[in-house]
Amino acid sequence: MARFFSRAARPILLAPAGSPDAAKVALQAGADAIYVGLKGWSRGGAKGELTSEELLDTLAAAHAQGRKLQVALNTIPRQSERRYLVRRVEELIGLGIDGVIVNDAGLMAELHTRYPELRITASIGCAAMNEADVAFYRDLGADAVVLPGTLSADELYAAAQVPEVLIEVMIHMVEEFIVLGKCWMPSYYRLNATPLAELHGEGNRLIGSMKRGGAGVCFKVCEHPWVLSLNGQDVAQRLLPSRQISPINALSDILDAGVDVVKLQGRSLSPDLLAPIVGRYRRAIDAWEGGGPVPALQELPLEPSWTVSRR
Amino acid sequence: MTQPFELNTTISNLRDLHASDLSLYDAIYLGNITCRLYEANLLEHLGDLRDAIATVKAHGLKAYVTSYAAPRNDFLPKLAKAMAVAVEAGADAVEVHNLGVLKIVHEAHPGLPIHVGGFANVYTDAGAEVLKQFGAVRITPNYELSLEEIGQIHQQVGLPMELLVHGKMPLGISDHCFLLEYEEAWGMKCPDLCQQDLFLKQGDWAMKSVGKGVLSGKDVCMLEHLPRLVAEGHTRFRIETVSESPEYRLEVGRVYREALERAFAGTDGVEERWWTTLRRHARIGLCNGFYFGRSGMEYLGVRPDAVASALRRPVAETTDYQAQGAIR
Numbered sequence: 322m323a324r325f326f327s328r329a330a331r332p333i334l335l336a337p338a339g340s341p342d343a344a345k346v347a348l349q350a351g352a353d354a355i356y357v358g359l360k361g362w363s364r365g366g367a368k369g370e371l372t373s374e375e376l377l378d379t380l381a382a383a384h385a386q387g388r389k390l391q392v393a394l395n396t397i398p399r400q401s402e403r404r405y406l407v408r409r410v411e412e413l414i415g416l417g418i419d420g421v422i423v424n425d426a427g428l429m430a431e432l433h434t435r436y437p438e439l440r441i442t443a444s445i446g447c448a449a450m451n452e453a454d455v456a457f458y459r460d461l462g463a464d465a466v467v468l469p470g471t472l473s474a475d476e477l478y479a480a481a482q483v484p485e486v487l488i489e490v491m492i493h494m495v496e497e498f499i500v501l502g503k504c505w506m507p508s509y510y511r512l513n514a515t516p517l518a519e520l521h522g523e524g525n526r527l528i529g530s531m532k533r534g535g536a537g538v539c540f541k542v543c544e545h546p547w548v549l550s551l552n553g554q555d556v557a558q559r560l561l562p563s564r565q566i567s568p569i570n571a572l573s574d575i576l577d578a579g580v581d582v583v584k585l586q587g588r589s590l591s592p593d594l595l596a597p598i599v600g601r602y603r604r605a606i607d608a609w610e611g612g613g614p615v616p617a618l619q620e621l622p623l624e625p626s627w628t629v630s631r632r
Numbered sequence: 633m634t635q636p637f638e639l640n641t642t643i644s645n646l647r648d649l650h651a652s653d654l655s656l657y658d659a660i661y662l663g664n665i666t667c668r669l670y671e672a673n674l675l676e677h678l679g680d681l682r683d684a685i686a687t688v689k690a691h692g693l694k695a696y697v698t699s700y701a702a703p704r705n706d707f708l709p710k711l712a713k714a715m716a717v718a719v720e721a722g723a724d725a726v727e728v729h730n731l732g733v734l735k736i737v738h739e740a741h742p743g744l745p746i747h748v749g750g751f752a753n754v755y756t757d758a759g760a761e762v763l764k765q766f767g768a769v770r771i772t773p774n775y776e777l778s779l780e781e782i783g784q785i786h787q788q789v790g791l792p793m794e795l796l797v798h799g800k801m802p803l804g805i806s807d808h809c810f811l812l813e814y815e816e817a818w819g820m821k822c823p824d825l826c827q828q829d830l831f832l833k834q835g836d837w838a839m840k841s842v843g844k845g846v847l848s849g850k851d852v853c854m855l856e857h858l859p860r861l862v863a864e865g866h867t868r869f870r871i872e873t874v875s876e877s878p879e880y881r882l883e884v885g886r887v888y889r890e891a892l893e894r895a896f897a898g899t900d901g902v903e904e905r906w907w908t909t910l911r912r913h914a915r916i917g918l919c920n921g922f923y924f925g926r927s928g929m930e931y932l933g934v935r936p937d938a939v940a941s942a943l944r945r946p947v948a949e950t951t952d953y954q955a956q957g958a959i960r
Contacts, residue, residue, distance in 0.1 A: 397755040400784060426731065427758025448753070450807075451705045453732025460735070461762065471807065476705045499804035499846065500702045503751055505776050506803045509848055509928035510837055530776055547832040549841075551818065555833075562810050 339369030351603030433462025481579030799872030
């Protein structure tokens with residue numbers, strides 16, 4: 322497995338795959354690479370994770386088509402869990418995966434030291450938002466850093482000037498009120514730990530914390546109505562700002578800025594929703610590569626409820 | 633004899649600094665981490681920052697300069713200048729919440745002590761060890777960690793852990809301020825909006841809004857548990873008063889100054905007047921944060937009346953999000 326921190330020759334379209342069927346349609350629709358969650362070790366919980374057997378089959382299918390597969394290991398394991406996870410990574414490398422997505426600076430540094438040829442991506446959960454963040458994670462051993470699609474083309478350009486690291490942009494994503502990776506509102510309200518059988522008693526699935534140990538699960542308190550109280554008086558009922566972004570019509574500016582990887586959010590998307598999204602981004606990237614104008618496309622027609630209940 | 637502990641707090645601007653009695657504290661964090669537009673934020677008004685550092689040091693206290701929790705690229709030049717002013721003016725340390733800023737500060741000022749803040753997401757000993765290599769000399773672990781986990785990091789890494797012992801715990805940071813939507817309706821403008829008494833409520837629980845920041849509605853309170861913190865070797869304690877009044881800063885600070893002195897002297901007991909003061913300042917109630925491995929708004933202690941909530945419903949009647957299918 323070769324590290325590739327030379328600038329990508331062409332933009333890579335990186336699609337989510339929360340199931341073998343989703344992986345199949347993402348590859349059919351033109352994804353250059355897919356990322357999957359490994360059961361027990363990815364942000365977001367059981368929805369959108371693959372078993373070891375499913376991972377193996379999906380990896381074989383991707384490689385048979387000349388595509389790549391990354392594994393999201395983007396929770397922050399406790400000390401005892403970390404030893405187990407590091408062993409799992411060695412197994413994954415043996416299987417031929419093309420990289421891992423990691424959320425914790427300490428785990429990232431350890432994996433880079435132990436497996437210097439492993440391609441490591443700093444997850445969106447690292448909350449990198451500026452060029453200095455990109456340089457920090459590169460110094461720890463990240464080959465790529467994921468930035469949110471909310472950044473401007475100028476900000477992405479600045480990030481892309483940081484040498485020896487690839488820039489991934491989560492271009493299609495839900496922008497939540499709280500910055501990804503900087504929220505523990507749900508666990509303030511409720512925190513339940515459930516042992517994970519898959520981890521032989523060494524791990525927990527934590528309901529309420531996206532990242533703290535084991536595999537975290539957020540329940541979306543932020544997307545329920547709040548009563549806003551001003552100086553002791555209830556003055557409004559409202560939702561916190563949250564929106565689907567998918568700036569496909571600004572893709573030329575984003576790619577011109579030097580972005581290496583166009584990443585799509587949504588490991589919980591069903592194949593029927595995922596396929597058209599991947600297809601549209603494939604066509605847009607191809608048009609940009611061909612030197613022609615990116616075809617004008619309407620914002621992706623995901624129904625509004627997607628942001629609330631289908632993620 | 634050197635005092636065995638440090639009690640510190642946070643102040644955002646000169647007005648608040650001058651209005652506050654600092655005598656109960658050993659150190660002050662200067663600046664507001666949530667928003668560049670916060671009223672006269674010391675991180676944006678560098679002349680004020682110099683004055684603030686001088687004022688704090690004139691009181692014989694340590695002056696720490698904090699920094700933004702979620703800075704975009706355009707924050708960085710000004711932030712670098714603020715850090716340079718901190719060094720020139722004799723600040724004793726700077727606090728960083730963003731790891732890119734950590735790299736900038738460490739490279740520009742290699743000998744400067746750096747405190748890693750709660751938004752830096754230090755969850756593990758491995759994470760802390762990495763940051764130590766970038767000049768970190770003190771760490772506020774992520775607020776979600778239990779005392780047991782914090783103790784493991786402390787032992788493994790050998791750096792002092794700074795613990796929030798009282799006040800509203802940060803729960804999240806945003807890139808947007810939704811309060812701006814209310815300028816017309818409320819007849820007030822930024823930066824006055826976020827200094828109002830604002831809570832977001834859902835049934836039995838609440839969070840305090842400071843515009844781009846969300847804090848716990850309840851005040852974290854570790855008053856009963858200070859002897860345990862002392863026994864576990866902790867010596868750096870914070871009372872979070874960034875959204876509070878000078879009266880809160882003074883009266884709560886006085887309670888903890890007395891209580892910590894008693895705890896370090898090995899004397900048991902919690903004065904009833906301490907509870908009276910803390911309850912008076914905690915409108916939504918008290919909690920223990922995550923220190924006991926439970927959800928952050930729970931309270932564990934011999935004084936269950938301390939959790940008295942101003943909200944409507946008891947915990948048993950709360951919304952069951954899991955039953956509603958909201959778990960993802």
